[in-house]
Amino acid sequence: MAFEDIASAKAFAPAHITGFFEVHDHNDPLRKGSTGCGIVLNAGIETTVFCGEGIEKTEISLNGQRVEGQTIRTVAEALTDSPVKVECKAEIPIESGLGASGAGALGTAYALNSVLGLNLTANRLNQVAHLAEVKNSSGLGDVAAQSLGGIVIRKTPGAPGIGIYDRIPSGEENVWCVVLGELSTSSVLNRKEKVESINLAGETAMNKLMEKPTMENFMLCSREFSIETGLSDDKIAEVIEAVESADGIASQAMLGNTVFAMAQKPEDNEIADVLSDFGNVLQYRINTGSVKLVRKNRKVQTYLNTRS
Incomplete structure (x- = not known):
């Protein structure tokens, strides 16, 4: 050698x-x-x-x-x-x-x-x-x-x-995630009937977001999208509801079996405490770079x- x-x-x-x-x-x-x-x-x-x-x-x-x-x-x-x-x-x-x-x-x-x-x-x-x-x-x-x-x-x-x-203008706010399992993007994108439902819900979400392009409205539009497409299962819905009970906002990461959440108030670590009941909590920040x-x-x- x-x-x-x-x-x-x-x-x-x-x-x-x-x-x-x-x-x-x-x-x-x-x-x-x-x-x-x-x-x-x-x-x-x-x-x-x-x-x-x-x-x-x-x-x-x-x-x-x-x-x-x-x-x-x-x-x-x-x-x-x-x-x-x-x-x-x-x-x-x-x-x-x-x-x-x-x-x-x-x-x-x-x-x-x-x-x-x-x-x-x-x-x-x-x-x-x-x-x-x-x-x-x-x-x-x-x-x-x-x-x-x-x-x-x-x-x-x-x-x-x-x-x-x-x-949407933003600072480097906290984003919390909990992963509930893996999901292959191709396994969803290669299903024609699923893509059709995604497109209908996606168009609606975009129209609602552009009426009020804020971070909070983005999260709300995302949550509605995950429900309307049927991509979110009962477990994901349970996690989202738990976050909302702590005055946070959450949705499903597309395309993945993951919930991401943000706080209504800056540095509200109660969101992490709620998510910890469902798995390992990953904490990130918005990257403006x-x-x-x-x-x-x-x-x-x-x-x-x-x-x-």
Whole structure:
């Protein structure tokens, strides 16, 4: 075994919770996507990309475990013909409606842009991530929101640079989550009858939100959406009611078996106490920022087989 010179770069992309949405199909995947509204969080996924002649095949890991990572793999294949190693460290639960696939796709795109010296603009990198999500049915609108930060209203569908977005002004308020189980986004998006009910409820929610675009109304519209679509089960409804009894507001993260909640009053930690009866409570804040490079392109000497 000999030491190899491996170039690496690291990027962070934030999580995103969609409160409600409407699916928009299109022959052009750049124009395919969703409208709706959601919250970008201060936690997310940190992605490190390694490149070098000694890397023989593309490998992806999540929290130290080898995964297929098809959405991330699609991003890598779109940006380079060379094999790369991608290591993702998640600060958020996976397949729980927190936009993990979009965060991983964005982090991979930005890190590859740095390590390979591609000199692509943010819009182009965001579009690569969006296309990967659409191709793999892992998401439709997370990338658009994650590329902006805050409480993002996706007014028209499509990738960044094509879709029209707005934001509800906000500070870095607390957001509490409790995960009740995993739910695959593709398992819902690939069911035609479910998409139809989602679109009807999503259009109604958007109209109500635009009448009064506030954080509180967003939460209320999201709660109604989860009920009208039938996506929320009895357990989720029970958690939402418990939060409301503590003067909080809650809804279901789309698409996930997760409840997210916010306080009517700042720093009201009673919400966390209520949620703790249903599982491990995760506390985040609204992130008004976006994707960022943590470490730019650098070379390290390492044994390649220590990353296999």
